[in-house]
Amino acid sequence: MEILTSNQNQRVKDWKKLQSKKQRTKTSSYIIEGWHLIDEAQKSGKEFEEIMVVDPDDLDDLNISSSTSIFQITEEIADHISSTKTPQGIFAVLPTESYHEEVPDDVKGRWILLDNVQDPGNLGTIVRTADAAGLKGVVLGGSSVDIYNPKLIRSMQGSHFHIALYSGDLDEWMNKFKQNEIPVFGTELNENAKSYKDVGHPSDFALVMGNEGNGMSESLLSKTTQNLYIPMNGNAESLNVAVAAGIVMFQLVNS
Amino acid sequence: MEILTSNQNQRVKDWKKLQSKKQRTKTSSYIIEGWHLIDEAQKSGKEFEEIMVVDPDDLDDLNISSSTSIFQITEEIADHISSTKTPQGIFAVLPTESYHEEVPDDVKGRWILLDNVQDPGNLGTIVRTADAAGLKGVVLGGSSVDIYNPKLIRSMQGSHFHIALYSGDLDEWMNKFKQNEIPVFGTELNENAKSYKDVGHPSDFALVMGNEGNGMSESLLSKTTQNLYIPMNGNAESLNVAVAAGIVMFQLVNS
Incomplete structure (x- = not known):
């Protein structure tokens, strides 16, 4: 686990930039935040590229694969990279998926x-x-x-x-x-x-x-x-x- | 009709402040913007204290009482006092109403x-x-x-x-x-x-x-x-x- 303390750190800057479509397209990844979304991602079997927590004890509640990079961040960084006013102190970066453009032939339901x-x-x-x-x-x-x-x-x-x-x-x-x-x-x-x-x-x-x-x-x-x-x-x-x-x-x- | 051209004008500052509850309470008034709300207010027989338009031709579509103060404003002022990203160039100030706190005795419906x-x-x-x-x-x-x-x-x-x-x-x-x-x-x-x-x-x-x-x-x-x-x-x-x-x-x- 790497500990980050500055908003000037390049990784922190990159997470912040994931709020823009340009950066998401460039990196083929996106950011989620808060327990509900993290839980839903896990329940759906998604693997995280990166996980960032303010409180390292939170990691105990997560299933983290060996390929996930883990970061401990400060509350200041959490405020900086969050898109909400009251961040929960937990974030993850996931790969984007390409949404199929072709209509399925056997469309029903x-x-x-x-x-x-x-x-x-x-x-x-x-x-x-x-x-x-x-x-x-x-x-x-x-x-x-x-x-x-x-x-x-x-x-x-x-x-x-x-x-x-x-x-x-x-x-x-x-x-x-x-x-x-x-x-x-x-x-x-x-x-x-x-x-x-x-x-x-x-x-x-x-x-x-x-x-x-x-x-x-x-x-x-x-x-x-x-x-x-x-x-x-x-x-x-x-x-x-x-x-x-x-x-x-x-x-x-x-x- | 008064013509205002500067965001520094006191009236403009006061309109901007109507985005805060404090100012609304102090003045017993609130601001609406855009044609739909202006129309709905008129259809409900509300009288405006003030009306502010970028284009004075817009006034032709309004029923304005003699007690309403009319202002022509610049697009810059419209951007400044608006709470939306794309203001329509028409605003009005109305008196707030006190919402009854007492439960009606014959409540039904x-x-x-x-x-x-x-x-x-x-x-x-x-x-x-x-x-x-x-x-x-x-x-x-x-x-x-x-x-x-x-x-x-x-x-x-x-x-x-x-x-x-x-x-x-x-x-x-x-x-x-x-x-x-x-x-x-x-x-x-x-x-x-x-x-x-x-x-x-x-x-x-x-x-x-x-x-x-x-x-x-x-x-x-x-x-x-x-x-x-x-x-x-x-x-x-x-x-x-x-x-x-x-x-x-x-x-x-x-x-």
Whole structure:
């Protein structure tokens, strides 16, 4: 175990830089922090490249492989490399995984497709909710958010260790679902839209959610097999996209 | 109309300070920004104390009373006083309202009670969702978040203009609901909890949601008439509190 005490140390600088996509791409690695994410990574059998702790006693609770480099850091360093206000004093660096761009030929099961959802907090919450609802996967389309963005990682709460994540062209994905005779549900109120409660609980579906400001793109909307809406009794004009996705997903899976 | 060009102007400094609770309390006013909130305020018949625009043509789309002070500001000032990265160039100052602390004697209808939900983004999203679901009101208990916190205001998307907001002691509120024979639903998995789908669609209820990290406090949990849980098929351990609140509210109101 190496002991680091200065924010000027090159390793500390490199960890800090992992908050940027550029550094993550360059090193093919990303950083997680806090017990919940560390636990989830371990439960999913992930091996850490590096682990950094303020209190070395914390290492007793970890399964660390022989290839993991271990560092004891100061609270000052923890504050410096953390992306939160109240760091828990435990961090790890993991290799990034390449998210498959190709649509699987035999795509089936329950999926959510996100058209240009940009806010990392909303995006992460949707991935977490899809995981909780037992969906098979999430496809990020048209989004420039990097899957290893620290805010996204935090919002996913470890769900990226459980659920299949793809980034890809939603047009291709929708075609594939339709070829397999799987319903593709859009979400936008129009004259042909049905209430989200009126389509049963199909064992295979693709639910497409749009960007909160602009909704689904017209070209994708025209390719859905059915559009759904959530009837609203009150005065709010719309729902937060992560809340809307949660309401529809839990209804469709009948959970 | 007064034209302001410097961030050093005292008024500009005062607007900037409205991001702090201290200044809001001192002046009994708060700031909103962007067209959506300005529109919602107008639709709800609110009068502005001050209105600030980068482009004076924007004033044509506003109903401004004779008591409103109007300012033309520069983009630099807009950037300075905004709490967002991409300000829309329109701001207004409104008087704060005192949120009633006393529980109404004849409390009925559909309510959500929030036990110590601290994150302003989640809190605001829950208020917005409660508004969309047609609930009668939201009670903030044990929370130190100020209702006029800029992040909360942004997340509510104007719903605080539509739905009754109270801050108060949840213990008292729960007693009042029970005196009126209105079910008080807690949300925590325990041996007596029912699925949120199995309690029908009561026209009067109080739904209590806890803090995401700690759940509902034990003392409140012991006072509920029924605890509810959301069955989860997947691997995520929990849901985001705003998503969970949305799923349960829309089920209870049968929307």
